[in-house]
Amino acid sequence: MIEIHEGGISSTVQDLGRSGNYHIGMPPSGAMDSYAHTVANYLVGNEADAATIEMTYQGITATVREDAVIAVTGAxxxxxxxxxxxxxxxTVAVEAGDELAISFATDGARAYLAVAGGIDVPNVMGSQSTYTLVGIGGHEGRGLEDGDRLAIGNGDGVSSAGGETASPEELVGTELAEEYVPDYAEEDSVRIVLGLTDYRLTDDAKETLCDTEWKVSPEADRTGYRLEGPDIEFKEREQPFGAGPNPSNVVDLGYPVGSIQVPQKPIVLMQDAVTGGGYATVGTVISVDRGLLAQRQTHKTVAFDAVDVEAAISAREQQTERLEAIEAEIAGER
Amino acid sequence: MSETTTINSPMPGVFYRRPDPDEERFVEVGDQVEEGERIGLVEVMKNFHDIEAPEAGTVVEFLVENEGEIEADQAIARLE
Known part of the structure; x- marks a missing residue:
C-alpha cells in the first residue's frame, strides 16, 4: 500500500485508456504520455497496461507501506x-516505511510512477484510468490527495516476456539505455495529419498553422492544450443547415483524439476531451507525438509538422517496435 | 549580515500577487512573512496554486510582475 501525503497539483491513476466507448461520448483518458507510462511498467516487470500514477508538474510525497519495486519515468x-x-x-527497490518524494518537473511536464504489480484500483468500463471530469476510474475518480491509500496489485498484470514469469526484484538496478530516454526540451515539433475539415481553412491559414511556433498557454491539461499565436482565417462560406454561425463551425462531427480545433486560437484535444461537436478539426496530432505534446510545459513553444497518414502509421509501427525492443532488453537484464 | 533566499515556483504558469483583482496584495516589499505564508498564486491548468515562503523573513524584492509569465523553478521573490 502507498499512503499519499502530498498529491501534487494533478496526480491521477492512469493506464493505457478506456478505449471502445468513444461512440457513447466517453473519451479514452489514460496516460498522456503512453511511452513513458509503458516504459515505467516494463522497468518493474508489469504489462504495458498496468495502472501507474501520472503526476503533472509536481510529484507526490508518500510513504510506502510494504516492500515494493518502483520506477519513475517521464518528466x-x-x-x-x-x-x-x-x-x-x-528500477528501484523500496522497503516498507520508506518515504518517497517526487519533486517538480525541470524537463517535461508529466512523470509516471509504476509499482510492480500495478496500482490496484477498480476497473471501470474496461480501464483503471481516472476521468476526473465525470469522476470515474482511478482512485475515487479524482486526483490524489493527502491521506489517500492506494493498494498495490498482486501481480496479475505482471509481464511474462522472455517466456518465464518475471520477478520484479531481479529487475532492480535496471537502467533504461540512454538511446531510449527522451529529451523533452529538444522535442519542439509534433507531427500532424491535416484534416478532417482543413478545407475550411484558407491556403494562408494552412501555412500559418504549420509555420508558427505556437506557445502553450496556461490552459493546457488532460482535456486540451490551448495554444497562443496568430489568427487562423477560415474561408468565407454560406452557413450550412445544422452548423453554427462562426466560420469555424461545421455540422457536428466526431473529434479524433489529438485533433486541432480553432474556435479562436487552436486547441489540441487530449485524452479527456469531448468526443464530438461542431468545430472544424483542421488537423490531428499523430498518436505517437501526442505524448511529446503532453510533455511541453506551459509557455514553451510547439510547431506542427504536416505528414500524411502513411507516415503517421509508420511512426506508430516504429514506436511499437521500439517498445518491444525495450521490453526485451529489460527482460534480458534478469 | 542577513542571508537571502529566493522563493521559486514549482510550476510554470501566470503569477498573481493578489487573490482577486479587487483585493489587496498578499504581501508588499518590506513585509515580514512567516514560514509557509502565501505570497502569491500561480495559475496553470485552470487552477490557482499557492506560492508559499519556504522560511520566515523579510520580502526584499519581487522578481516577477503581477500577471507575469513564469517557468518552473523560476525565482519569484527574494527573502532576507
Missing amino acids: DMSPSVNGDPIGMWE
Whole structure:
C-alpha cells in the first residue's frame, strides 16, 4: 500500500485508456504520455497496461507501506527515497516505511510512477484510468490527495516476456539505455495529419498553422492544450443547415483524439476531451507525438509538422517496435 | 549580515500577487512573512496554486510582475 501525503497539483491513476466507448461520448483518458507510462511498467516487470500514477508538474510525497519495486519515468522530477536521490528511468527497490518524494518537473511536464504489480484500483468500463471530469476510474475518480491509500496489485498484470514469469526484484538496478530516454526540451515539433475539415481553412491559414511556433498557454491539461499565436482565417462560406454561425463551425462531427480545433486560437484535444461537436478539426496530432505534446510545459513553444497518414502509421509501427525492443532488453537484464 | 533566499515556483504558469483583482496584495516589499505564508498564486491548468515562503523573513524584492509569465523553478521573490 502507498499512503499519499502530498498529491501534487494533478496526480491521477492512469493506464493505457478506456478505449471502445468513444461512440457513447466517453473519451479514452489514460496516460498522456503512453511511452513513458509503458516504459515505467516494463522497468518493474508489469504489462504495458498496468495502472501507474501520472503526476503533472509536481510529484507526490508518500510513504510506502510494504516492500515494493518502483520506477519513475517521464518528466524529470528529481525523485528521492528517504531523502536520497534515485534515478529516473531506473528500477528501484523500496522497503516498507520508506518515504518517497517526487519533486517538480525541470524537463517535461508529466512523470509516471509504476509499482510492480500495478496500482490496484477498480476497473471501470474496461480501464483503471481516472476521468476526473465525470469522476470515474482511478482512485475515487479524482486526483490524489493527502491521506489517500492506494493498494498495490498482486501481480496479475505482471509481464511474462522472455517466456518465464518475471520477478520484479531481479529487475532492480535496471537502467533504461540512454538511446531510449527522451529529451523533452529538444522535442519542439509534433507531427500532424491535416484534416478532417482543413478545407475550411484558407491556403494562408494552412501555412500559418504549420509555420508558427505556437506557445502553450496556461490552459493546457488532460482535456486540451490551448495554444497562443496568430489568427487562423477560415474561408468565407454560406452557413450550412445544422452548423453554427462562426466560420469555424461545421455540422457536428466526431473529434479524433489529438485533433486541432480553432474556435479562436487552436486547441489540441487530449485524452479527456469531448468526443464530438461542431468545430472544424483542421488537423490531428499523430498518436505517437501526442505524448511529446503532453510533455511541453506551459509557455514553451510547439510547431506542427504536416505528414500524411502513411507516415503517421509508420511512426506508430516504429514506436511499437521500439517498445518491444525495450521490453526485451529489460527482460534480458534478469 | 542577513542571508537571502529566493522563493521559486514549482510550476510554470501566470503569477498573481493578489487573490482577486479587487483585493489587496498578499504581501508588499518590506513585509515580514512567516514560514509557509502565501505570497502569491500561480495559475496553470485552470487552477490557482499557492506560492508559499519556504522560511520566515523579510520580502526584499519581487522578481516577477503581477500577471507575469513564469517557468518552473523560476525565482519569484527574494527573502532576507
